[in-house]
Amino acid sequence: MIDKEKYALVHTYKGVGIYTLKVFNPAKGDELGYRTDSEYVPGVYDTLGDTAEAIDTYLVRKKLR
Numbered sequence: 001m002i003d004k005e006k007y008a009l010v011h012t013y014k015g016v017g018i019y020t021l022k023v024f025n026p027a028k029g030d031e032l033g034y035r036t037d038s039e040y041v042p043g044v045y046d047t048l049g050d051t052a053e054a055i056d057t058y059l060v061r062k063k064l065r
Contacts, residue, residue, distance in 0.1 A: 002017070006022060007022065014055055017037040018035070018051050018052075020033070041055050
């Protein structure tokens with residue numbers, strides 16, 4: 001789950017929250033990028049578009065099952 005003290009909601013796409021770090025500190029191992037609040041769409045994505053594509057991919061796979 002997203003730590004809302006550390007991350008800011010920047011967009012909601014198809015009901016999935018997309019977040020980015022409020023403060024970036026590479027010395028602490030922080031990664032730039034976007035994350036979702038869904039356990040089914042894990043990872044860090046470079047752009048909002050990449051994140052939306054990952055959400056769409058999950059939703060398509062879910063419908064195919």
